[in-house]
Amino acid sequence: MLTHLPLCLQRWDTRVESEWVSYGICLARWTWADSWLWAVCTGTDMKQRPPASPETHLDMLRHLYQGCQVVQGNLELTYLPANASLSFLQDIQEVQGYVLIAHNRVRQVPLQRLRIVRGTQLFEDSYALAVLDNGDPLDNASPSMGSAPAGLRELQLRSLTEILKGGVLIQRNPQLCYQDTILWKDIFHKNNQLARTLVDTNRSRALTRTVCAVGCARCKGPLPTDCCHEQCAAGCTGPKHSDCLACLHFNHSGICELHCPALVTYNTDTFESVPNPEGRYTFGASCVTACPYNYLSTDVGSCTLVCPLNNQEVTAEDGTQRCEKCSKPCARVCYGLGMEHLREARAVTSANIQEFAGCKKIFGSLAFLPESFDGDPASNTAPLQPEQLRVFDTLEEITGYLYISAWPDSLSNLSVFQNLRVIRGRVLHDGAYSLTLQGLGISSLGLRSLRELGSGLALIHRNARLCFVHTVPWGQLFRNPHQALLHSANRPERECGKTRPSVTCSLSASTRECPWDPGSSFLGLVQTT
Incomplete structure (x- = not known):
């Protein structure tokens, strides 16, 4: 059974010492009954560069991704030793940018719950998923006495059923098996123009595209009645836009929509624009009642990090920040x-x-x-x-x-x-x-x-x-x-x-x-x- 759970993005409130309090940004998120708290976290942008601090690299990843379900950026997992414990990755369901798994000696990366990679940023401008150089080729030829060779052994992406933009690059992973048995065509969105695979030479996943009836973008089976709603991504459990496993565009309180509700509506009786009590801001692929802390709200209903041209930052008494159009030329900044x-x-x-x-x-x-x-x-x-x-x-x-x-x-x-x-x-x-x-x-x-x-x-x-x-x-x-x-x-x-x-x-x-x-x-x- 599907349930609807509230989400409150949180911040530290300095008025209440040693206590996390809600910032008033509550969303709804659909999930299974044995669900965990829905959370948003930032990604990284290191590409294949060695970590600035190898001593604290694993701690850095743990702090970023512990309890995280949606990565607002890239998920980059690099230079991890064979004994690294990566259980903190197990809740991740969605990545906005790309996924990079490179230069690791760890044998498993627990991303079993990852459903969708949106590809808003691409590795090398082309790839939504890149798995590179995980393991020492010499280990494959002469493993150490009494121990298995280090390096990634299988892609545990059993829930990944949608890549909206970008291709797949999997190369130079001497211990990796089964990557060539995955039907990537089924995972790529039908409008993904960069859907290419470069994969070195038992499908266990459910197919959600190539087996669908004519006219279905995604489905849960081969029958016409198994079609997902057009706003679904990654598959579904039923025909409604509340049955999606992930949203193609925006998640509005557990319902997938093409757009978030506008902040203002037009009153045809008074010929006026009036505030919409159901209006929402767009934050990544979600609709939110207010922009998260450190983001700026705009008149067009988006959460941004930089105000548009001819706008200035304004901070309200409650600490919230917004972009406001300058009434005269904006002051020099x-x-x-x-x-x-x-x-x-x-x-x-x-x-x-x-x-x-x-x-x-x-x-x-x-x-x-x-x-x-x-x-x-x-x-x-x-x-x-x-x-x-x-x-x-x-x-x-x-x-x-x-x-x-x-x-x-x-x-x-x-x-x-x-x-x-x-x-x-x-x-x-x-x-x-x-x-x-x-x-x-x-x-x-x-x-x-x-x-x-x-x-x-x-x-x-x-x-x-x-x-x-x-x-x-x-x-x-x-x-x-x-x-x-x-x-x-x-x-x-x-x-x-x-x-x-x-x-x-x-x-x-x-x-x-x-x-x-x-x-x-x-x-x-x-x-x-």
Whole structure:
């Protein structure tokens, strides 16, 4: 029997310490009676690059996907050892972008519940599913004495019955079996123009397309009465648009629709547009009553990360954010890396740092790489000088991410960002991190005003002199349950003991302050008794 379950997207409410509370974004989701909580999570964008922190790579994936059913991006599973436990993947049912399984030695990837890959992003611009280089070819020739060769052995995609866009690439997996017995034609949507397969040489899955009666896009059997509703994807259990296993376009409270209900309707009696109480915003492939935290609502009824042209961001008293059309020319805004004229810029350099002078809010990201401080003779770019970093004294908010893998030796902390309050993480480094600090010579953080990491993980590792990481109440900076601090190879806590304050910090309205570093205070993070 099918049941309808409520969904409340959640965020951390700083007004209620140590408690997850509903943000008022409740959806309905159909599922089987033995169902689990429906959840949305972000994907990653690392392609086949080795992980930035191999020591915390598995933890990163676990935090992202534990309890997740819908991946709003790409599902990339790479560089996993043979003994990796991947049970946290077992709830995933839908991937908006592509699925990449590559360079792993693990034998199984438990994606038995994955039903649909939408292909809104494609691997190498062509593939919705790519399974590459999983296992050592030498293991196949001479396995270790007494142990089976490492590497992926079978694709446990028993529920995958829909790929809306993109092809399938499966190559160089020496232990993989049965991939050539899958009838991929049945899984590709009929309008998938990129439906191609490159697969190295017992169908156990149910067919939902090639066995259908004439006129059926998807079906649960060969009879004309077995046809699924036209809004279904991946198959169905009956003929109605509430019987779909997944939605072709949008899921509206468990019913598959071509569009979400409009926010306004036309009153033919008064010739006026009036608010529609049943109106919904589009969020990915779902219809929602309000946009999730960190997303911006628009007048056309969508949830976006960037406002359209001639619109500005507006924050309401309750903290919700929306895009509002400018009544006159929009005020000048500061763009960061990845945005507008800095779209192709890799890092902050002496050539572009004055773009950020006087900025309180940067729309985009900031990245500091070795080239920032080494300069680039080829482009006649001089090295960035420490004193030039003072332009960030006024900065309070970054809408993207902050990535620092190089920093002047003369600066022992990041206090040039002492007024930075919010890193929203609407764009994430590698699709995962809103804050990355790695390979630096700093001894303390100095981010005295930081109050929020709106999305994404924090990665702080390989900073051999860095202390005071654990004095920060990271859990109170995060805004959703998939966020966490990942850290490794910083200065051991026992070596920081002589200077580390012996207090516990929390967000509070108290005026007593809790230091992040010696002789300084962290605004809003205060000592508790």
